[in-house]
Amino acid sequence: MENFLRLFPNPPYKARRYYMLLKDDYDSVFKLAHKMRKETGDGxxxxxxxxxxxxxxxxxxxxxxxxxxxxxxxxxxxVTLEATDQRILDVYLEKTNEIMLKDDVTRPFEWQEIDLDMKHSSDWKFTLKEEFNFFQKYISTAPPKSSCTTCHKVAISKLSESVQKGVQFN
Structure with a gap:
């Protein structure tokens, strides 16, 4: 990993934002994710x-x-964005807000809406350990909150279909 980062340096400027869909519509998820990938590119x-x-x-x-x-x-x-310059990151953040808030499909979301101990997204700092440990304290099969999590990587074009299969399975 260290050698890879020498060839392709880790951009120093990062930001994260959260958006909640106004309804359970996974077709909108595909459209928004596709547009984000297309319009923010490497950011x-x-x-x-x-x-x-x-x-x-x-x-x-x-x-x-x-x-x-x-x-x-x-x-x-x-949504996690990164850039080599703060001005570029600001453009990515502006573009992300424009995409996500257009047509009133989503709204900004902050963790404090459910947990006052969580940080505001503007105070978020990138760490390699954060993503792995994030849900470990919440999801468990039995006390005392032992970890039992899974990660499902699904192509965004198949997300709606995958959710429907999950609903049918339950």
Whole structure:
């Protein structure tokens, strides 16, 4: 890994933003993800989509809850952007907001809506360990919250079909 980073340096400027779909529409997920990839190009480091049921589980388990109940309407996009210059990153952030907020399909989402102990997305800092450990404390088969997680990588063009198969399976 270290040798690879010498050939292709890790861009020093990174940002993450979250957006919640206003309804469970995985066809919209495909359209938005495709547009993000097309229009942000190399600036798009990572795009994850988490199902709404996950956020319902998280909001039930957190200790430091907000006074109002979280309005969970659909899946949440996690968009990580990177650039070699802050000005370029700012352009990527602006383009991402433009894409994600167009047509009122999504809304900005912050973790504080379900857990007051979580950081605001503008305060997020990249670490290699974060992604691996993120859900370990929330998802488990039995107390005391032992990890039992999976990661499913699905082509965005097949996401809607995959979700439907999962619903049929349940």
């Amino acid at each position: 798009l480091n990572d795009l994850m989509v988490w199902p709404s049921i996950l956020f319902q589980l998280l909001s039930a388990q957190v200790v430091n809850k907000p006074s109002t109940r979280a309005k969970i309407t659909g899946p949440v996009f996690s």
